[in-house]
């Protein structure tokens with residue numbers, strides 16, 4: 001028996017599912033068995049690769065109960081963010097493909113409409129579920145499909161995002177039927193923060209959850225699931241009264257009925273509540289309490305680590321991460337640089353939008369609690385908040401992933417760039433983020449930042465530059481962005497040139513041509529130049545600045561040697577190569593010598609970062625080949641220019 005067969009035979013219920021319909025016919029014991037199989041699959045997956053774990057363990061029962069009470073082939077289900085989609089994938093007929101999840105060509109780690117009718121939107125960013133659900137409901141009503149139910153499941157971490165309140169504001173007015181399930185596990189990636197979190201804590205401690213629960217269960221037991229609608233309505237009204245008296249006033253005042261909190265690990269209980277809210281008129285919020293990491297003790301005890309743990313195996317009941325190799329990542333160097341800046345200058349503050357763990361900021365939070373601000377999953381607010389701090393003379397650093405910074409575009413424009421305020425943006429995960437895929441690749445930031453007047457945009461090519469760049473940014477009286485990818489930082493045996501705004505660094509001379517590397521691509525550029533040694537003598541420039549670009553470097557690179565190749569881990573449109581070309585045109589240089597290597601104009605799938613880079617022509621080998629081709633082009637061009645051309 002091969003491995004795959006042995007895994008399959010361990011999960012007979014999951015294996016039997018081609019869609020979620022059979023769940024409706026399963027007994028209580030079978031559903032509990034299905035939950036156990038699902039958890040087993042999740043645990044096995046983590047032995048092979050890093051993946052979202054604790055969030056998925058926490059929603060197993062909720063997912064099963066939902067598929068029992070709705071038919072999401074036609075009803076609408078949106079999992080907010082989408083990182084907790086694994087049980088949903090498993091029960092909707094994707095069990096056999098599940099071992100491929102987050103690998104190139106395999107299942108996505110997020111909802112993907114191309115995989116299944118059960119997935120409606122490809123998502124990975126938090127907070128939009130309620131808005132899309134309100135829109136779906138509105139559309140279904142208008143297009144004559146009022147029988148299709150709509151459900152949004154949103155976590156307590158995502159819930160305080162501004163857009164959720166915009167959606168509830170709208171839903172309360174529209175009064176369309178809609179079920180919002182608030183999955184409250186007391187956690188974002190880190191422990192949740194903010195006043196809404198405190199409010200949810202108060203709701204959890206109300207007697208409806210702690211004391212009266214059994215009475216409510218008894219009441220619900222009396223409600224026939226398919227019985228007399230009048231009787232059901234009466235019970236619903238009682239529910240409404242309870243909710244109004246005992247909690248959820250925030251929602252009730254907005255016109256959204258509040259029900260709960262209820263135990264999110266009790267499938268039967270949830271089915272009853274779901275059956276009830278399904279029939280309620282207008283928007284309803286069902287507050288479900290779950291435990292992040294439920295069913296695997298280490299994950300329940302340390303949900304922060306187990307949000308996206310590295311691959312691990314279990315030894316004597318304890319998870320042991322499989323060893324990782326390579327140099328420390330850019331993120332770590334950035335964190336150390338932040339710490340240093342904060343120690344040296346007490347005007348410096350650090351702002352994160354719920355990514356303390358991903359940005360490795362925990363030691364900063366501990367060392368400087370008064371200057372550390374986790375504002376929750378509220379990126380627009382984070383940037384406007386930084387602008388406010390700036391006006392008072394502080395020097396805030398907004399430490400944020402490239403893809404999530406997109407949420408703050410207007411605040412970068414109006415509150416920061418237009419006011420010319422010295423906010424520093426540390427843009428992490430700027431590049432291909434690997435297995436997270438298209439929702440998380442950070443490949444547009446150069447395009448959306450370099451267009452703003454006043455903005456300086458730079459990118460370190462190697463580890464030692466990170467601290468120097470941050471220091472230069474903090475001492476610059478205008479907005480500055482520093483971008484770096486989710487990757488090991490190259491360690492070069494050289495003392496970096498001092499950082500001068502708008503000045504690049506030549507790392508290697510070469511007569512035949514030049515590779516101008518933007519940020520992280522320096523690694524691949526140097527490897528390419530090295531590999532070409534026998535054929536071509538290629539120089540390498542570390543561009544450092546995307547804006548202002550080093551004009552003299554552009555001129556020199558184009559005028560010496562046969563070709564210039566720019567390389568960047570960013571979309572070609574609007575990126576570094578475009579900036580280089582714009583400058584070359586302005587300088588009236590021979591642009592035929594310039595070749596741009598960058599990401600193509602498509603959404604790039606999930607997969608291993610190196611694998612994706614190579615596919616996009618950005619691996620060392622592909623860059624070397626591009627140099628050879630460019631050198632040949634030059635020869636062809638010269639021949640074409642000769643009279644022989646005229647004979648054709």
Ligand SMILES: Cc1ncc(C[n+]2csc(CCOP(=O)(O)OP(=O)(O)O)c2C)c(N)n1
Pocket residue numbers: 055058081083084124125126127154155156157158159185187188189292353354355377379404407
């Ligand atoms: C706009 C945006 N910002 C940040 C993130 C990163 N992120 C992904 S999941 C998550 C925590 C979400 O917490 P919650 O919604 O409560 O889900 P849980 O993991 O607790 O189930 C964060 C901060 C994101 N996906 N999207």
Ligand SMILES: CC(=O)[C@@H](O)[C@H](O)COP(=O)(O)O
Pocket residue numbers: 081083124307308358429433436440486
């Ligand atoms: C769902 C989500 O947005 C985060 O969990 C993200 O996947 C984290 O990415 P890193 O693993 O790169 O921190």
Ligand SMILES: [Mg+2]
Pocket residue numbers: 155156157158183184185186187188
């Ligand atoms: Mg949560």
